[in-house]
Amino acid sequence: MKVAFLxxxxxxxxxxxxxxxxxxxxxxxxxxxxELMPRAPRSLEEAERLAETSDLAVYHxxxxxxxxxxIYGAAIRRPGLVVLHxxxxxDLIRGLDAASDPTAGPARAEARAxxxxxxxSGLDVDPPLATAWSAHLVRRARGVIVHAPFxxxxxEAFGCxxxxxxxxxxxxxxxxxxxxxxxxxxxxxxxxxxxxxVGVLGDIGAAKGIEAVLDAVARLGQPAVLAIVGRRIPGxxxxxxxxxxxxxxxxxxxxxxxxxxxxAWLRACDVVVNLRHPHRGEVSGTLVRAMQAGVPTVVSAxxxxxxxxxxxxxxxxxxxxxxxxxxxxxxxxxxHPARRRAIGERAREHAExxxxxxxxxxxxxxAIEETLRIVRDPRRPAVARWAAALxxxxxxxxxxxxxxGSEYVDALTSLDPDATT
Amino acid sequence: xxxxVCHPQTPFTRGGAEMHMEGLVAxxxxxxxxxxxxxxxxxxxxxxxxxxxxxxxxSVDLSEANGxxxxxxxxLKFPAYLxxxxxxxxxxIHQHRTAYELWDHPEYGDLRLHEDGDAxxxxxxxxxxxxLAEAKRIFTNSANVRDRLRRSVGxxxxxxxxxxxxxxxxxxxxxxxxxxxxxxxxxxxxxxxxSLAIDxxxxxxxxxxxxxxxxxxxxxxxxRRVAEAGxxxxxxxxxxxxxxxxxxxYRTALAVFYGPYDExxxxxxxxxxxxxxPLVTCTDSGGPLELVHDGEDGxxxxxxxxxxxxxxxxxxxxxxxxxRMGAAGRSLVEARxxxxxxxxRRLLS
Numbered sequence: 001m002k003v004a005f006l007x008x009x010x011x012x013x014x015x016x017x018x019x020x021x022x023x024x025x026x027x028x029x030x031x032x033x034x035e036l037m038p039r040a041p042r043s044l045e046e047a048e049r050l051a052e053t054s055d056l057a058v059y060h061x062x063x064x065x066x067x068x069x070x071i072y073g074a075a076i077r078r079p080g081l082v083v084l085h086x087x088x089x090x091d092l093i094r095g096l097d098a099a100s101d102p103t104a105g106p107a108r109a110e111a112r113a114x115x116x117x118x119x120x121s122g123l124d125v126d127p128p129l130a131t132a133w134s135a136h137l138v139r140r141a142r143g144v145i146v147h148a149p150f151x152x153x154x155x156e157a158f159g160c161x162x163x164x165x166x167x168x169x170x171x172x173x174x175x176x177x178x179x180x181x182x183x184x185x186x187x188x189x190x191x192x193x194x195x196x197x198v199g200v201l202g203d204i205g206a207a208k209g210i211e212a213v214l215d216a217v218a219r220l221g222q223p224a225v226l227a228i229v230g231r232r233i234p235g236x237x238x239x240x241x242x243x244x245x246x247x248x249x250x251x252x253x254x255x256x257x258x259x260x261x262x263x264a265w266l267r268a269c270d271v272v273v274n275l276r277h278p279h280r281g282e283v284s285g286t287l288v289r290a291m292q293a294g295v296p297t298v299v300s301a302x303x304x305x306x307x308x309x310x311x312x313x314x315x316x317x318x319x320x321x322x323x324x325x326x327x328x329x330x331x332x333x334x335x336h337p338a339r340r341r342a343i344g345e346r347a348r349e350h351a352e353x354x355x356x357x358x359x360x361x362x363x364x365x366x367a368i369e370e371t372l373r374i375v376r377d378p379r380r381p382a383v384a385r386w387a388a389a390l391x392x393x394x395x396x397x398x399x400x401x402x403x404x405g406s407e408y409v410d411a412l413t414s415l416d417p418d419a420t421t
Numbered sequence: 422x423x424x425x426v427c428h429p430q431t432p433f434t435r436g437g438a439e440m441h442m443e444g445l446v447a448x449x450x451x452x453x454x455x456x457x458x459x460x461x462x463x464x465x466x467x468x469x470x471x472x473x474x475x476x477x478x479x480s481v482d483l484s485e486a487n488g489x490x491x492x493x494x495x496x497l498k499f500p501a502y503l504x505x506x507x508x509x510x511x512x513x514i515h516q517h518r519t520a521y522e523l524w525d526h527p528e529y530g531d532l533r534l535h536e537d538g539d540a541x542x543x544x545x546x547x548x549x550x551x552x553l554a555e556a557k558r559i560f561t562n563s564a565n566v567r568d569r570l571r572r573s574v575g576x577x578x579x580x581x582x583x584x585x586x587x588x589x590x591x592x593x594x595x596x597x598x599x600x601x602x603x604x605x606x607x608x609x610x611x612x613x614x615x616s617l618a619i620d621x622x623x624x625x626x627x628x629x630x631x632x633x634x635x636x637x638x639x640x641x642x643x644x645r646r647v648a649e650a651g652x653x654x655x656x657x658x659x660x661x662x663x664x665x666x667x668x669x670x671y672r673t674a675l676a677v678f679y680g681p682y683d684e685x686x687x688x689x690x691x692x693x694x695x696x697x698x699p700l701v702t703c704t705d706s707g708g709p710l711e712l713v714h715d716g717e718d719g720x721x722x723x724x725x726x727x728x729x730x731x732x733x734x735x736x737x738x739x740x741x742x743x744x745r746m747g748a749a750g751r752s753l754v755e756a757r758x759x760x761x762x763x764x765x766r767r768l769l770s
Contacts, residue, residue, distance in 0.1 A: 389479035393503055394547025395472065398540050405472035 003368060004050040005038040006074065007060035007083075008067040012040065013231075015285045016062045016085050018259075022170040026361040032368065047074035056372050061137060062086050063280075065095025072096070075137060076103045081371040082141040087154055087281030088128040089137070103136075110136040114158035121157035126278030126302070132158040143371035145364070147283035148304035154281055159397070163370060167363030169288045171355045175260040183264035190252055191268055196224040196334050199269035199295075201262065202286040204255060205233035209275035209300075209321030214245035216326035222334045229254045229265040230286075266290055270340060271333050272297045275321050279303040294348035296340045298329050312346040379412050386412075422492040422769075423455045425483050427501035429463035429474070436608050437688050438514050440585055441562070442497060445512070445768075448761035452769075459483065459494075459501075468532060468541035471517070475500045475548055495768065496556075499545075503552035510768060511556040512581060513566055515685045520545040521573045522683065529612055529682070550574045560768065563686040563708045581767055582758040585688040588695045590668055592755065596697035596747065597672035599740050602630045603701070603733055604674040606667060606689060609637030609658075613681045617703075617724060619646050621678075622656055624730035627737035629675055631656045634667060671696035676736045676743060680724060683707035691758055694718065694750030699743050701732045712757070718750035 007020040017040075024038055037054060041047035047070045051057035057080035062068050072092060075082055086092075093111070096104035114132035118125070135158055138144050144164045146152055152164045174180070191197060200213055210228060217226045226247065228238060232255045242251045254265065266272065272290045276282075279302045290297050291312065299305040302318035314333065316325040333340050354360070374380060390405050400406060426449075428442045442458065449456045461477060464470050478500045483491050484507075495510050496502035499517040502509075519532040520542040532538045553559060553570070559578035561567040567578045584592075607613045615633055622631050633643070633656070640658065647656045662670070671677070677693035680703035690709040693700040700719035702709040715721040720736070722728040736743045759767070 385480050386476060389476040390472075392479050392505070392548075392551065393472075393475040393500075394544045394551065395476070396544070396547075399472065399544050402537055402540055404469045404537060404541065404544075405476050407469070407473065408476075 002054040004054040004057040030361040044070045044073045051078040081143040083145040089133040107136040118158040123157040148307045150304040165367035170360035183260040187264040196270045199227045202230045212321035215323040291347035292351040294344035296343040427496040430460045448765040468537045512560045565707045591695035600673045606634035609639040620726035621729035627734045694754040697747035699746035
């Protein structure tokens with residue numbers, strides 16, 4: 001059987017490309033008895049054709065319209081297994097709207113309806129998640145993969161009934177060889193003679209709470225330096241923020257670096273600060289790498305971060321980052337190397353356990369197998385068609401809970417698809 | 422064009438909606454189109470059946486048939502208008518009335534009496550808002566139906582009247598003399614209020630008689646009512662009659678009474694006018710009020726037996742006025758109710 005694997009792929013400048021490469025490597029190593037066809041479609045027609053000619057399509061959907069517009073369109077038209085890299089998808093839907101894409105309207109309408117369910121669910125989410133932009137996509141899907149249990153809780157909270165599989169991020173292969181060695185030397189040179197290093201790595205944008213981290217480092221008793229490393233995000237003035245902090249050369253900014261240099265900075269850090277506000281339900285690739293490297297991290301106590309083992313990270317309160325809370329957390333870590341090592345070790349053990357269990361490959365294999373079973377169930381098209389009709393004519397939860405209109409589906413699903421008569 | 426006319430059918434029941442559908446199909450075929458009727462048996466009780474029927478219509482695939490594209494669907498009634506098609510035109514006869522204006526009517530509102538009635542009503546409202554709004558165009562068979570639609574789900578529509586087969590036949594024949602009988606041709610059921618006409622006959626002082634034509638679930642009760650009032654010699658329940666006989670009954674009537682409760686459109690109105698008969702209707706009768714103007718082409722009176730009796734007696738004693746109103750009614754139908762070719766042209770425009 002053929003499985004189309006539609007995703008940005010290296011060298012596309014997005015973390016999802018690196019993620020997909022890692023997943024494909026893992027699946028290849030494990031072996032799943034299926035022919036995987038990885039493609040980065042350049043048009044909707046190509047994406048649909050790939051889906052049509054396979055037994056199942058796995059759609060990697062992120063928030064950037066540049067990389068995901070066509071994949072999203074095909075996922076709506078030819079439903080399959082959706083890997084939801086960003087729970088919000090707000091920028092993607094806006095991009096579809098701007099391109100007059102016909103899928104934007106249903107996405108908006110369903111997002112609003114699902115937002116009402118979300119409000120009454122009691123799940124506390126930041127604004128981008130309060131409107132359930134992914135509701136239409138996941139309802140159409142035959143299966144959904146999210147990276148953390150929080151993703152499953154979020155989808156359930158707005159009423160998603162599509163099977164959801166929690167599959168952890170794959171370990172990120174760290175560059176090695178001469179290039180990595182050169183990168184290590186470069187970073188060591190920049191840090192020569194400096195004190196402890198606090199790092200903020202990844203996309204350099206407002207959601208990382210960089211201003212609060214700068215403020216906290218300025219108030220620390222220890223003469224730590226702050227390394228800000230990663231991809232430049234338009235609209236965020238990192239130089240201005242550094243200038244306002246008064247930290248001068250205690251801040252080192254290295255933007256748009258190679259993966260090797262990024263890894264070298266990560267390993268050089270004594271503590272990595274990985275905050276999110278607003279939180280978009282994503283799992284940070286930087287965090288995964290920091291945990292693999294055994295570097296202790298300070299994270300926001302929100303969303304997917306709450307799914308991590310409590311002794312493998314240090315949490316600060318959710319919401320707009322509070323410099324005072326950061327001073328306290330960083331102060332303790334920098335003053336107690338043994339504590340840093342202990343937290344780093346827990347983090348590394350967590351990452352190694354997932355690696356040992358091959359959790360990503362196993363999770364993908366199960367999700368693909370389960371979704372194939374659903375897709376190939378002869379009852380499914382009839383049930384899906386009836387369910388779509390019921391939904392179109394306004395059958396909400398109350399109607400379904402009363403059993404109105406569901407007799408046909410109940411009868412159909414009680415049939416044994418393997419029966420020979 | 423290949424056109425599917427979608428029409429839910431209550432088995433063993435035939436009324437204005439069926440004639441409407443047949444007239445439409447004939448007109449479209451006469452205009453050169455390939456037309457077929459898509460139907461399902463309609464049953465509205467218990468409320469769970471309504472939900473099933475709504476989903477059934479919605480799940481039907483009318484994009485093509487036998488490998489050939491269906492260019493257009495024209496849907497006439499709930500729940501057929503919930504069908505999905507990229508070129509859907511709705512010519513609305515009525516919505517599911519007990520979910521709307523008849524919801525809390527003490528006599529006609531049955532949906533609210535069921536345990537699931539409120540949930541199903543809300544669902545019907547949601548379905549109508551979505552299923553009607555997605556239509557490329559909405560026509561209604563009367564201004565009354567148009568106004569209900571606007572009030573209930575906020576959608577606008579164009580009024581498109583049409584002629585019944587009898588109306589067309591009556592326009593082809595010369596009007597007869599004004600006799601003594603008042604004609605009431607309609608299905609025998611509570612909403613048509615034949616009981617009101619029978620009760621009025623208790624108060625009629627002139628020599629006018631009442632002839633009820635049609636059949637329906639209310640027949641036994643109406644016969645008892647006539648007997649209890651001792652009106653057997655002045656009220657006749659003629660049952661269903663052939664069209665030729667009905668045309669003759671129209672041509673020679675003194676007047677036609679048609680006083681249903683909040684009727685959608687009402688063929689009887691235009692048939693009476695086509696036959697040059699004054700129509701007596703009631704102030705709460707809905708559709709007929711769009712065409713009948715009191716004292717000009719008929720009488721509009723309170724839905725009370727004495728008021729109706731007074732109008733009948735006045736027409737019996739003033740045959741000239743009856744003739745004048747009848748003639749005015751015929752002219753009005755000819756001017757305002759378009760023939761089928763014109764209807765087909767507007768529907769497809």
